[in-house]
Amino acid sequence: MIPLKYNVRNLRVRWVNTLLTMLGTGAIVWSSCILFGLVEGLQHSMKVSGDPLDVIVMRKGSTSETNSGIELTTAEKIPTLPGIARDEKGRPLAALELLNIPVVERVDGSRTNLIIRGIDPVSTELRPDFKILEGQGRMLEPGKGECVVSKNLAKRFKGASLGSELKVGEREKYRVVGIFSAGGSAAESEIWVDRKELEQNTAREGITSSVQVRANSAEDLAALKQTIENDTQFKLAAISESAYFADQSRSSAFLIVAGTIIAVLLTIGAMFAAANTMYAAIRSRTREIGTMRALGFSRFDLLISFLGESVILCTLGGLLGLAATIPLSALTYGTSNFNTFSEVTINFRFGPIVMAVAFVMTLAMGVFGGLFPAIRAVRMDVITALREV
Amino acid sequence: MGKEHSIELRNVTKTYKRDEFTIPVLTDLDLVVPEGEFLALMGPSGSGKTTLLNLIAGLDNATQGSVIVHGQDLGGMSDGEITRWRSENVGFIFQLYNLIPVLTAFENVELPLLLTNLSKRKRRDNVMTALRAVGLEGREDHYPRQLSGGQEQRVAIARAIVTDPFLLVADEPTGDLDRKSAEEILSLLQQLNKGFNKTIVMVTHDPEAAQRASRLLHLDKGKLVHDEVRNNLEEGVASS
Structure with missing residues (x-):
């Protein structure tokens, strides 16, 4: 086999061409990785949002908490059901929660819908990843007009930073007393207030959106679901939390499809760039061939050698593109949840999808970009090639 | 086929097609080259000498007739077979040296050995032996651009002999060298022919270079027009 150093040194000798091709392929890998990193962040937020023993109780037929409504008298019976887990204080881990989706102004002056969640004191217990960030205030106290805001939203919305007053519509206003994180879950796209205050402020007394429940065990979970769905006093939908969030993540499927199409088109473009570089390389090395x-050396030896050179070239570009995504780990992107039409924030996530995208794109660029130039090299007539000056 | 006849061409014709025209390059050529001969091919441009060299080296196929080298009929071999045959039996020396610019002298000489199953250590020994034989010991880490033309051609000769082929083919090996370097290269070729019994076929335009060969063939318009066996080998070596 032709030694690899032959290819590596040729790439080094033609360093201007090599660098330009690396920058081109790197930029394409970089942009695709950002897109898929955000998709991965969205999928991760939905994945971590679901605990296997948790169920969300909603009105039958509701597709999300935002279009669910349960009469308060019915909802208040759910925490009394057997099989519900309890916290250290002995309180049942069942929280009535009310959602409001007002239009709120972003710091850039644009306006969007945002989820404001009215919570019960045990709501935080049902989200084990929930925590007030160190040095970023405290948990809200019920009945005091306070709210806590996720770290993703605090910088994106007017009046959402710690100590500010968040005004929502005509009647609602809350003082921001804490900034929280929730392990990258869907809660990081929300602002939390006291449920009873939200009821009053939105004139929705006597109703709640959902009840979040944690069962003691898998058996209790099955029994609870059976009771909530079939008992005549409830007749509600009890959906496991993981299934609920999996359904909510349908919007990411669109992003994946769109992202894949864009990535494929960009990759084809990069293949031409790589092919162009390899054609030039092969043209200038005709006599060597x-x-x-x-x-x-056989035709196969040459094919492998030039394909290898193309793959090395694109891999260098791919690594450059991947390295350029590292500073983006703090990137947060806001978009609309197609189910709730509210703002959902996505953290860029450098995980297996991003790595796989970079790997596949790089390999495709290298192999298909190098294939035709390499075939041209192996099909050269030896005598004609030797005459080349 | 005995090996006393290293190269045997029988009724060899070579034509090229250019559009609708058929251009004859070699016509009905017969040639026998015994093992250990140093053959110089001369003739005007277009006489067919390089084509003849390419046929003998297995780089080209005859249109008609047979080319038998070291007992092997080259006409019946596939592309893969003849490629392997070349790597085992032929050493190439080119006018412009044809070294790989990004590889050192050592790595250039090592190239043909990468097609063998020799260990790295054995390859190193063989490369150093070849470099010593051409007087370039100590230059193994130099790149071609760091060597003179004569030294580059010595590296190319080391590359040609490193696999110990029975046949060396040289296409104008002194065509790009000054007289002193050319003399050195020709002396080296004579030593390889005399000392190691290498069969050498050399194309040259230079009558002085041709004087170093043990046999001189003249071609014109694709035919052998003059065949002269010389006895000046000792003289050639002495004058180097």
Whole structure:
């Protein structure tokens, strides 16, 4: 086989061409990785949002908490059901929660819908990843007009930073007393207030959106679901939390499809860039190719050598593109949840999808970009190639 | 086929097609080259000498007739077979040296050995032996651009002999060298022919270079027009 150093040194000798191609392929890998990193962040937020023993109780037929409504008298019976887990204080881990989706102004002056969640004191217990960030205030106290805001939203919305007053519509206003994180879950796209205050402020007394429940065990979970769905006093939908969030993540499927189409088109573009570089490389080394064929290297040896060179070239670009995504780990992107039409924030996540995208794109660029130039090299007539000056 | 006849061409014709025209390059050529001969091919441009060299080296196929080298009929071999045959039996020396610019002298000489199953250590020994034989010991880490033309051609000769082929083919090996370097290269070729019994076929325009060969063939318009066996080998070596 032709030694790899032959290809590596040729790439180094033609360093301007090599660098330009690396920058081109790197930029394409970089932009695709950002897109898929955000998709991965969205999927991760939905994945971590679901605990296997948790169920969300909603009105039958509701597709999300935002279009669910349960009469308060019915909802208040759910925490009394057997099989519900309890916290250290003995309180049942069942929280009535009310959602409001007002229009709120972003710091840039644009306006969007945002989820404001009215919570019960045990709501935080049902989200084990929930925590007030160190040095970023405290948990809200019920009945005091306070709210806590996720770290993703605090910088994106007017009046959402710690100590500010968040005004929502005509009647609602809350003082921001804490900034929280929730392990990258869907809660990081929300602002939390006291449920009873939200009821009053939105004139929705006597109703709640959902009840979040944690069962003691898998058996209790099955029994609870059975009771809530079939008992005549409830007749509600009890959906496991993981299934609920999996359904909510349908919007990411669109992003994946769109992202894949964009990535494929960009990759094809990069293949031409790589092919162009390799054609130029092979043209300038015609006599070397003839010499190696004369010395006894086979057409297959040459094919592998030039394909390898193309793959090395694109891999360098791919690594550059991947490295350029590292500073983006703090990137947060806001978009609309197609189910709730509210703002959902996505953290860029450098995980297996991003790595796989970079790997596949790089390999495709290298192999398909190098294939035709390499075929041209192996099909050269030895005598003609040797005559090349 | 005995090996006393290293190269045997029988009724060899070579034509090229250019559009609708058929251009004859070699016509009905017969040639026998015994093992250990140093053959110089001369003739005007277009006489067919390089084509003849390419046929003998297995780089080209005859249109008609047979080319038998070291007992092997080259006409019946596939592309893969003839590629392997070349790597085992032929050493190439080119006018412009044809070294790989990004590889050092050592790595250039090592190239043909990468097609063998020799260990790294054995390859190193063989490369150093070849470099010593051409007087370039100590230059193994130099790149071609760091060597003179004569030294580059010496590296190319080391590359040609490193696999110990029975046949060396040289296409104008002194065509790009000054007289002193050319003399050195020709002396080296004579030593390889005399000392190691290498069969050498050399194309040259230079009558002085041709004087170093043990046999001189003249071609014109694709035919052998003059065949002269010389006895000046000792003289050639002495004058180097």
